[in-house]
Amino acid sequence: MLSTTPAAASLRRDMGHSRSDHPNLVRLIAPDGTAVGDTDVGLSPQELRELLRLMILTRRLDDECMALQRQGELTVYPPFRGQEAAQVGSAFALGPQDFVFPSFRELAAALVRGVDPVEYLQYHRGTWHGGPYDPLATRFAPICVPVATQIVHAVGWAMGAKLDGKAACALTYFGDGATSEGDFHEGANLAAVFGAPVVLFCQNNGWAISVPLEVQTAGPIFRRAAGYGFPGVQVDGNDVLAVFKVTKAAADRARNGLGPTLIEAMTYRMGPHTTADDSSRYRTEEELAAWAPRDPIARYRRYLVDAGVADQAFLESCDGEAEERVATIRARVVGTAAPPPSEMFDHVFAAAPPSLERQRREALGDA
Secondary structure, three states: OOOOOHHHHHHHHHHOOOOOOOOOOEOOEOOOOOEOOOOOOOOOHHHHHHHHHHHHHHHHHHHHHHHHHHOOOOOOOOOOOOOHHHHHHHHHOOOOOOEEEOOOOOHHHHHHOOOOHHHHHHHHHOOOOOOOOOHHHHOEOOOOOOOOHHHHHHHHHHHHHHHOOOOOOEEEEEEHHHHHOHHHHHHHHHHHHHOOOEEEEEEEOOEEOOEEHHHHOOOOHHHHHHHHOOOEEEEEOOOHHHHHHHHHHHHHHHHOOOOOEEEEEEOOOOOOOOOOOOHHHOOOHHHHHHHHHHOHHHHHHHHHHHOOOOOHHHHHHHHHHHHHHHHHHHHHHHOOOOOOHHHHHOOOOOOOOHHHHHHHHHHHOOO
């Protein structure tokens, strides 16, 4: 954990406690909800409202998952409050044949892709490793906890898709901390050399667990793409329309045979790293308060209302639907039974060796 001594605090102030946006940051909607760019991103009014509905739903579910963990119904949970626009906007931009390779914080993206949230949450309940949903049906790979390994998985799938002549791309989610891992660099270089149709989507939420961005990297993450020979773009990760726009452009570029793109979505993790983390030990209330006005849902809601695309009745329907659906999800999660003990012996060997068969008999009480 990053030291919280006065000397360390002074070092962080000297290095720049808050991240500054790059002059070329892509932003279409300002934090106050006003348009600052061309907000015509090719979506219909219904699709524009759907983005808000999904963000409201996923936030309400995120809050419920936190409560479920505190009540002992989930083993551990990584909240994503504050990152709804980054996940919903990017996932919404993908086509049905594109394949997502997540880390372990992409529940919002999973819902957009049609993953059953109860099956997804079985991973966090400890009843199924990775979740029992079908990755091929949802085009959403299993949850990946080891930092950055999903990046090379995505690049490998993309290379295979290219060889198969598929009009599809892969998108992989990772945090700013993952860019300090060798898997990021190896994946990016491999994607560049082979022209893999992949979108590398970094959710820069400011913290690699307890280590701030300023302590782990000296420059903007998106600029690393130039060293590998493909485009990089920095986008306001709390602006759902800007995220949608840059992700769609990157996915289209990949499918058209033009290779990878690195997207750095500047957002913020309002909650702890996971429910096992105490973020008050390494960040201040002032930092949280500074990011509160940039809330992605409040920003987009104001924009839609001011633009006449959404009204109070629609907003109330979103809140009502979220409450009803999350209540159903909660009941199903709590009602999920523990797996039978015999499962620990399944899916390991095609033909179990004698030692495993002996252990099975002992564990299950078989004669």
